[in-house]
Amino acid sequence: MRILDFRSDTVTRPSPAMRRAMAEAEVGDDVYREDPTVNRLEALAAEMLGFERAVYMPSGTMTNQVALLVHTRRGQEVILTEGAHVYEFEPGAMANLSGASPRFVPSPYGVPDPEEVRRAVHTSPHQAPTGLIALENTHNTAGGTVVPLEVQRAVQAVARAAGLPVHLDGARLFNAAVALGVEGREVAAGFDTVSICLSKGLGAPVGSLLLGPAELEGEIRRYRKMLGGGMRQAGVLAAAGLIALTEGPKALARDHALARELAEGLVRLGLDVDLKSVQTNMVFARVEDAPGFAARLREAGVLINALGPERVRFVAHRDLPDEAAAEALARIAPLLG
Numbered sequence: 085m086r087i088l089d090f091r092s093d094t095v096t097r098p099s100p101a102m103r104r105a106m107a108e109a110e111v112g113d114d115v116y117r118e119d120p121t122v123n124r125l126e127a128l129a130a131e132m133l134g135f136e137r138a139v140y141m142p143s144g145t146m147t148n149q150v151a152l153l154v155h156t157r158r159g160q161e162v163i164l165t166e167g168a169h170v171y172e173f174e175p176g177a178m179a180n181l182s183g184a185s186p187r188f189v190p191s192p193y194g195v196p197d198p199e200e201v202r203r204a205v206h207t208s209p210h211q212a213p214t215g216l217i218a219l220e221n222t223h224n225t226a227g228g229t230v231v232p233l234e235v236q237r238a239v240q241a242v243a244r245a246a247g248l249p250v251h252l253d254g255a256r257l258f259n260a261a262v263a264l265g266v267e268g269r270e271v272a273a274g275f276d277t278v279s280i281c282l283s284k285g286l287g288a289p290v291g292s293l294l295l296g297p298a299e300l301e302g303e304i305r306r307y308r309k310m311l312g313g314g315m316r317q318a319g320v321l322a323a324a325g326l327i328a329l330t331e332g333p334k335a336l337a338r339d340h341a342l343a344r345e346l347a348e349g350l351v352r353l354g355l356d357v358d359l360k361s362v363q364t365n366m367v368f369a370r371v372e373d374a375p376g377f378a379a380r381l382r383e384a385g386v387l388i389n390a391l392g393p394e395r396v397r398f399v400a401h402r403d404l405p406d407e408a409a410a411e412a413l414a415r416i417a418p419l420l421g
């Protein structure tokens with residue numbers, strides 16, 4: 085029985101083309117800015133997404149946390165959407181590194197009301213001052229949901245009016261772009277900084293990029309080094325990243341179709357799936373005992389993650405075959421009987 089691994093799009097392995105590019109990559113010391121492959125990746129990402137600069141880092145946690153370090157001062161608040169990765173899944177880094185605390189705004193389907201964001205901005209001396217506003221697109225814990233571009237623009241206008249910077253956690257920015265039928269640069273537009281992941285659905289083994297203006301580049305590189313993200317001959321990784329960035333986005337529509345097929349099938353089997361939240365490559369289902377449900381599926385060769393006591397997540401990605409949804413549904417059906 086072949087294993088169908090729906091735990092995450094991070095399980096994708098480098099393709100044969102990536103392996104070849106990695107083996108042949110021209111390299112140098114990237115901390116000295118002498119790795120031609122990293123330099124090419126950074127230049128391409130910046131150009132594709134409409135930014136002056138991009139800086140390559142080992143993970144999306146690091147790109148997000150470097151952005152927080154660059155934008156905030158100790159004791160400030162960061163306005164976040166409920167369930168934001170920056171806070172929930174980056175083990176206390178915000179408090180530990182930036183000394184900032186989160187202020188969550190209600191965000192059904194990952195989408196905040198810009199008016200609520202405006203009301204969450206603090207200026208009173210009795211409250212922690214706001215230092216940054218951050219969005220996440222697509223929004224992971226909300227279901228891989230897409231934040232509409234007009235909402236992004238309205239939140240950016242709130243930030244500008246308040247004199248605040250605005251960051252996008254765009255770990256899955258290209259999933260949002262594909263779902264919206266726009267270029268990645270349109271999703272990235274209007275933010276001071278954007279972080280993207282090459283190692284999720286795009287398929288690179290490692291790597292994220294933090295995009296920003298030239299004036300922040302020095303600070304971004306200084307904090308990257310401080311956190312231990314100054315890699316040396318990183319071109320062996322960036323070579324795969326270049327393929328992920330150029331070829332990866334084209335393949336995401338298939339992943340979205342796979343997730344949709346799976347979601348509709350799970351609903352037919354009687355599972356509690358909010359189809360409205362199935363907008364990209366993720367499917368969340370509400371079950372009575374999430375760890376128990378995940379364990380039973382594992383016996384049937386279907387790997388998923390239990391996210392909380394009553395929530396499981398299926399993620400579609402490039403390493404799953406076209407028949408993955410049909411095959412998973414056929415294996416899950418008898419378990420529900």
Ligand SMILES: *Cc1c(COP(=O)(O)O)cnc(C)c1O
Pocket residue numbers: 142143144145146148169170220222223224253255256281284292
């Ligand atoms: C995966 C992810 C990240 C980065 O995670 P790393 O595992 O550190 O690369 C950031 N934001 C979101 C929304 C993510 O899903």
